[in-house]
């Protein structure tokens with residue numbers, strides 16, 4: 646088994662971190678949150694000779710899920726996640742596009758399978774536990790790889806910040822609970838990538854993130 650590696654492609658005017666998680670040996674992988682700019686994502690997959698097993702969605706916001714159906718058509722793979730509570734957001738992506746002035750082709754998203762707390766998803770020999778972390782969006786999920794001490798946290802937590810909670814379905818108290826009761830207990834040494842900006846380590850956020858101290 647090779648190492649778990651990640652490549653980031655900033656997509657949409659929101660510069661969302663579309664993330665390709667892949668195995669350095671067999672080149673299998675998944676695309677997390679293809680929000681748009683699908684041609685660039687496909688090019689990165691081809692340039693790096695990756696074999697994509699699935700598309701994973703963290704939550705139903707346009708910059709994370711807006712390109713998922715187009716990428717699914719191009720790759721012929723399934724869309725997994727987020728939690729079913731984001732079904733209404735995913736069914737409303739085309740309206741989100743109008744509201745935010747997105748001109749990229751956006752399609753409402755119907756995942757092949759929603760995910761629930763405690764499920765495991767994976768590719769090759771890399772397994773990720775699904776954590777339901779509402780607050781930024783009701784159906785937000787985090788993908789946690791215990792062996793690699795790595796989590797993809799979407800828009801739940803950022804380096805030095807947290808996800809916004811002023812969008813439909815947002816809930817500040819729930820978001821803080823998700824972070825403090827589900828993410829931080831995983832350990833200070835867990836490295837994370839997130840939907841916007843640089844990733845970091847849970848321990849640093851626990852000690853210095855102004856929203857958590």
Ligand SMILES: [Zn+2]
Pocket residue numbers: 704706709781782800
């Ligand atoms: Zn979001």
